[in-house]
Structure formats: structure tokens, C-alpha cells
Amino acid sequence: MPALLWSLLVFGTFAALAAWTAEQARWLVGASRRLPWLVALIATATWPLTRSSIAHTMALSPVATAFQLPPLLIGAPAGNAASSAAPWIARGLVIAWGLASLVLLVRLVRAARSATEALRSGTTDVVDGAPVVLSEGAGPAVVGWMQPHVLWPRWLSEIDPALQQLILRHEREHCRAHDPRWILAAECAVVLMPWHPAIWWMRHRLRAAVELDCDARVLAGAHDATRYGRLLMLLAQRQPSLRLASMLAEPRSLLSRRILTMTTPRPSHPALRATLFSLTAIAAVVTACSSALNQAGMAPKAQEAASAMPAAVAAPQTYFEYQVEQPVQYAPGSVAPKYPAAEKAAGIEGEVLVQFIVGTDGLAEPGSFKVLRRTGSGSGTKQSVPVTEADYWPFELAVRDALPGMRFAPARLHGTVVRQLVQQPFVFAIQK
Secondary structure, eight states, X not given: OHHXXXXXXXXXXXXXXXXXXXXXXXXXXXXXXXXXHHHHHHHHHTHHXXXXXXXXXXXXXXXXXXXXXXXXXXXXXXOSGGGGHHHHHHHHHHHHHHHHHHHHHHHHHHHHHHHHHHHHHSEEEEETTEEEEEESSOOSEEEOSSSOEEEEEGGGGGSOHHHHHHHHHHHHHHHHTTHHHHHHHHHHHHHHOTTOHHHHHHHHHHHHHHHXXXXXXXXXXXXXXXXXXXXHHHHHTTOOOOTXXXXXXXXXXXXXXXXXXXXXXXXXXXXXXXHHHHHHHHHHHHHHHHHHHHHXXXXXXXXXXXXXXXXXXXXXXXXXXXXXXXXXXXXXXXXXXXXXXXXXXXXOOEEEEEEEEEOTTSSBOTTOOEEEEEEEOSTTOOOSOOOSGGGOOHHHHHHHHHGGGOOEEOEEETTEEEEEEEEEEEEEEEEO
């Protein structure tokens, strides 16, 4: 669980950075600002599923084409209360996560009901040839995820008709772009990961981008930016907030930024600046994926995998699973690694995926031992694949030390025993 949370934090942070740089690049070329934020939110919210799919794919990739034996469980009885601390911590995190999501889900449902009630209590009317729903106080806003409707407060009839047309144009632009769906997506992402600070920031930026894009489309119709900014300030003083609605002057904290954006010209050399921002966004995306995968212990480093394979593949007598008729199997009575005493006392659990060559004599060949992946619980555990002797995990040392004494039934090809490259998961678990 802690590894998953850390992976999500790393990925979400870099995804937010990628979205911000992509937004700057799109603004410089006059494109919509909101798309990068929606993509980043969806990617972060679905990262656990995506990471699992990537890990499964990597397990079937050339770096893992070796035959994988069934996991070998190395159990140890629970020696003290500390051994159950890590599971309780993980369970507490899951419970806290679920409760926070439940609270935000209830809040989201209540906001949706408020928007629906505002539509039901209003009356339909036509303003400047466009259908609207008249309300007593809420709005101007756009509500409705499947079919957007303009919520039009009755007090707008008191202002100048030209300003009414400008307001109506803004709200109709929200309808054409289906902006309530974008806002709903941002709220759902927050419900899924309420503890993630990058999710909250991306949600805030997406709502701002929705309004900034709408402002840009309205001002593209040759409207006066100064007059439009004054209209924003007027409405900010009178309209109540609807959390799930696309509103002309909501959120109010963005009012100064919106006015500044519409009155500030784009800098010189926009194409060059946009290119630099785009390259930065691509770098952030690559870093997000690679860092989150490695921090979660899901993927070995590419250079280590590349260095591990040539030695095994270069030997013509070494075979893979699809090349043999009968793959390597456990030999009855084979020894197993011992649970490290310090980790057993501390209640630390872990899993090690190693790769080695089983020779024709049924023994693991010296020098072919390679750690591909490691996962574990407890503080101070190393999540990276070892490079030097000092980098080896106690679980990996236990496996490496026991491997020469383990016995296997060698692989066979056309009735003859052959060398085979295999992978073996070793699971160290405290028996509950």
C-alpha cells in the first residue's frame, strides 16, 4: 500500500507538471487550454490500473521471456506484535482513503441534486432567441451533464440588453463545449483520490481553463475585453455559487487572472516558446511513467535488463520455454531459502523475482543469478534493483545463498536434458 501511494504521488506530480507546460504551449498557439488537464486527471486517477497492465505486459516482454516457475512461499510464524503492524497500517490507509472518498461522493451527489433542483424549480423562457431556464437567484450558469441548460436569474432583466447578449453568448459557449462534463470529470477524479494534492490542483486548473477557454471564444467575436471584464466583476458581486455548474464569474478567486489573461497580449516568438513547452511536457510524461514504475518496484532498469539477457541468450545451449518440450520443474525435497532473522523479527515481508539458468545437472549455474523485481513492506526497504553487493536486499541475499543448494528437474528437448533460462518468484510472508 505505501508503495502504491508513493507511485501515485510521483506520477501525479509529474503529470501535473506535464499538463501545466502543455497548457502554456497550447495557449501560445491559440489552442484550448483545458485538454491537458483532463488528460492528466484521467491518467492519474486510472494509474493503478494502468500500472498493473504495464507490469503484466513487462512480465511477458523479452526481458521476462524466461519460463517462470510457480511462486515459492517462505513463511515465518508471527513472533511479536510488530509483525502485524505493517498490515494494520496498510488497512488503516485503505479505510481512511475509502472514508474520504465517501464523504466527497456524498458532497458531489448533494451538489448534483442542488443543480437539478435549480432546473426543476425554474420556468422555461426565451432570451434573445435562445431557450433558458429562469431562476430566482442562481446563475447565470450552465447545468446538466447530458443536456446542458442555461440557468438564467430573473434579476438579469434589469441590466442593459447588450450586456444580456454578452452573458448569453458566454453561457451558450459553455453549452456548445459541454463544459459541465469536464467539470464532472474533475470532481470524480477528486472523489477517487481525495488525498492527492496534485489531483486537487489539477481540478482547480481545469475549472480555470474551462472559463478561460470560454472567455477566449466570446472575445473572438470582436467584443471589447474591457467591457467584458467589467461585466465579470459585476456578476461576481451578485451570483451565488453552484459547484457543478459552468458559470460566468465562478470561481471568484480566478476573476483577476481571467481579466489579466484577456487583456495581456501573447509574448513574441510564440511558436518557439510553444515548442520548448511541448518538449518539457513530453519529458515530464516520460519521467512520470518511468519514475512511478520504478518507485513501485514494478520494472527493472532497462540497462540492467539489457545487460542480463545477452549472457544467457549468447550461449546456444540455453533455451526458453517455447523451445523445450518439458520445462524445468522443482525436484522433490529441494531446499528453500531461510527467512532473514532481522526481517522476521521486524515483521517485514517481501517478494523477489529472480532469473537464473538451470543446467543439465538440475542446478542453478553460478553467475546466472539476477534480480528482476522486488517489492516489500516496512520502513527502510530498498525498492530499486541491486547493482552492487551492498545494494542487495536481505531477502535477495537469502535467495542467492540458498540457490546453489536447490534442486530442479532440468528441461528436456527431444528427450535430451538442456539448459533453460527460468524466473522464480520467492515470497517471504509472515504467517498470520
